[in-house]
Amino acid sequence: MTTLRLAIIGAGPAGIYAADILLKAERHFDVSIDLFDHLPAPYGLVRYGVAPDHPRIKGIINALRDVLDRGDIRLFGNVRYGTDITLDDLKRHYNAVIFATGAVRDADLKIPGIELEGSYGAAEFVSWFDGHPDFPRSWPLTAKEVAVIGNGNVALDVSRILAKHADDLLPTEIPDNVYQGLAESPVTDVHVFGRRGPTSVKFTPLELRELGELRDVDMIVYDEDFDYDDAARDAIATNKQVLVIDKVLNQWRKRETGQASRRLHLHFFAKPLEIVDDGTGRVGGIRWERTAPDGAGGVVGTGEIRELPIQAVYRAVGYFGSPLPGIPFDKKRGVIPNREGQVLRKADPSSGSSTWTEQMYGVYATGWIKRGPVGLIGHTKSDAMETVRHVINDSGNWWRPESPSEQSIVELLDSRGIAYTDLDGWHNLDQHELALGSAQGRVRVKVVPRDEMVNISRDEA
The missing domain is CATH 3.40.50.720 (NAD(P)-binding Rossmann-like Domain)
Incomplete structure (x- = not known):
């Protein structure tokens, strides 16, 4: 045969x-x-x-x-x-x-200022906090106010990791260097920008609910974003996922805020126009245009321009092959x-x-x-x-x-x-990471350096 x-x-x-x-x-x-x-x-x-x-x-x-x-x-x-x-x-x-x-790779976002220092691709940040061996082991977490551009699951992942207290990640397999970096982050506010309305987001209800469960983080949504048109109301009435998302967001509108040490803001109908230079070649702010429903499920610009001070921005507008x-x-x-x-x-x-x-x-x-x-x-x-x-x-x-x-x-x-490395080598590495985690009362601790991964896999450590 x-x-x-x-x-x-x-x-x-x-x-x-x-x-x-x-x-x-x-x-x-x-x-x-x-x-x-x-x-x-x-x-x-x-x-x-x-x-x-x-x-x-x-x-x-x-x-x-x-x-x-x-x-x-x-x-x-x-x-x-x-x-x-x-x-x-x-x-x-x-x-x-x-x-x-x-x-x-991160898809491009062609707006002025995206090349400034302090502007990052979400995929690179994800690779860092997931312990990818081909990325630097440190990350410049120095910003107090951060913008995340995008309304998909990756944008929410990035926002959640930035806003979440590092100690709350210890039960996970987060690498030690990532925990140390996040523990030293001075972040107070994470702002998520999407050019369409709440009924047009690309993230799932599960991702959204998890944001609302963050300890000592206020979820901030803005009443002006919930003036729905007929297309938005129809989406809520005909799509169960949209219905659940709308329900979660409206529950957050009723929450009391102001006591948490960190805040995660969701800005809808916000089309990023420019990342503003602080005068030294670094990110100093984000400028966006307020959009409005076009009656057919899309949006149009209103000409109203707003600006917010930030010190870092992450673009989460998609991956690219x-x-x-x-x-x-x-x-x-x-x-x-x-x-x-x-x-x-x-x-x-x-x-x-x-x-x-x-x-x-x-x-x-x-x-x-x-x-x-x-x-x-x-x-x-x-x-x-x-x-x-x-x-x-x-x-x-x-x-x-x-x-x-x-x-x-x-x-x-x-x-x-x-x-x-082969399958037996993966089993060696898997058991090694599980043992590292067990010693710290955790499920797993990832090995990050490539050479160390290879040596453990090949039993050459």
């Missing part, structure tokens, strides 16, 4: 789900899957993109662990695509590759161009055409690098199912590798001196 040797680049939910779905799918061939990730540990954004005080969301890791622990998928961590292994290497050793590299060597990339959307997961390239690159029409056989995509950074885990599974269906049906166009044996890729990595 034919065997499909498949490489998957990216060991987050998208990559692991794709592997699992293919192994369970009805097919006329055997499957041998190698999962690669540039990080020494698996699970991608579930480990490094979800706030540490989200244990319910991090429960997804349990399902992913069950898939990997079956033993029918090999894991190669600390292996960088484009550096440690190339597309030509994959073609020599595999029949096909699925890219599941996600979207980890990164290009991969040898693989087509749509610079406008931040994705690999594809048709239902089949990667596409331009038929004649020299023509200047911007149309992706020709299938790049043997190359597939799934997850955020396929469709952009939207949707939840359910979307990731359906993405993977769609992509895997094409992998199966395209068997006549798979690559024909020169050296497809499972041992050949191990020999290649060894010959290049790549200190890769």
Whole structure:
């Protein structure tokens, strides 16, 4: 029977789900899957993109662990695509590759002053507080008044971590350096800005409720933002999620405030226009335009300009994918161009055409690098199912590798001196982090430095 040797680049939910779905799918061939990730540990954004005080969301890791622990998928961590292994290497050793590299960069926000010192991308801040090994271990938490631009879940995660007292994060797996940094933060006010109204937000009721549970933090909302038009009222009447969000926000309007040491402000109908220079090249304020409902679910500018003093700003306006060597990339959307997961390239690159029409056989995509950074885990599974269906049906166009044996890729990595980690290595690191946590009465304490992660995984510590 034919065997499909498949490489998957990216060991987050998208990559692991794709592997699992293919192994369970009805097919006329055997499957041998190698999962690669540039990080020494698996699970991608579930480990490094979800706030540490989200244990319910991090429960997804349990399902992913069950898939990997079956033993029918090999894991190669600390292996960088484009550096440690190339597309030509994959073609020599595999029949096909699925890219599941996600979207980890911050999308741009094109307003004046966004480049000032004290202006940050939310994705970078999330990577810091989640202990990502490729980011600095310190963060400049010196601002008393902070702005967060965005009305999605990432904006609320960033706002919550900034406003929350560090001691209240100790029950989580927050790294020690992150706890120390947050404990020294002088923050008193966090202002969240969204250009639309309360019924048009992109965050979920769960995220919103968690804000209201913060100890010693007042939730500040403004009555002027709740003068709804017919479109907003219709959204409340027809969408259960919007109804719940509206109910939570209106409950906050009735709360007494003024006793807490910190405040988290939600500003709706506020379109950021400019980050104001304090005169020294640093963030000194934020200028925005008051918007108003347009009667059709959108907003229009009112011409009313407001300004607020701040000393730091975080843009949380979305994630963006990164290009991969040898693989087509749509610079406008931040994705690999594809048709239902089949990667596409331009038929004649020299023509200047911007149309992706020709299938790049043997190359597939799934997850955020396929469709952009939207949707939840359910979307990731359906993405993977769609992509895997094409992998199966395209068997006549798979690559024909020169050296497809499972041992050949191990020999290649060894010959290049790549200190890769495997599933047993992840178990070593996992148990080490759990032991660090147990010693402090906590669930887990993450190991942050990459070299330390690798040494523990490879039992070379």
